[in-house]
Amino acid sequence: xxxxxxxxxxxxxxxxxxxxxxxxxxxxxxxxxxxxxxxxxxxxxxxxxxxxxxxxxxxxxxxxxxxxxxxxxxxxxxxxxxxxxxxxxxxxxxxxxx
Numbered sequence: 001x002x003x004x005x006x007x008x009x010x011x012x013x014x015x016x017x018x019x020x021x022x023x024x025x026x027x028x029x030x031x032x033x034x035x036x037x038x039x040x041x042x043x044x045x046x047x048x049x050x051x052x053x054x055x056x057x058x059x060x061x062x063x064x065x066x067x068x069x070x071x072x073x074x075x076x077x078x079x080x081x082x083x084x085x086x087x088x089x090x091x092x093x094x095x096x097x098x
Contacts, residue, residue, distance in 0.1 A: 030036075079098065086097035 081097050083093055083095050086094045088094075
């Protein structure tokens, strides 16, 4: 029982000492322009660099190599065709033909 009281007393004393020694300072606003201006300029330069890298990496159009690997479509002779595959008539180019 005495050991338990000693342990509780020591823990209480240590918590008071640590709580008093490590008390955080109140937060205050900083108006140090010597830190604010370089941080803002550094952030702006970083954003410009990221945008420049993205633009230079994606400058070319993506290649459509997957479309080249597809087999050509099989057309049946009794199928309806759209205008690019229809021959022109005397009047105009038809929208559908078969």
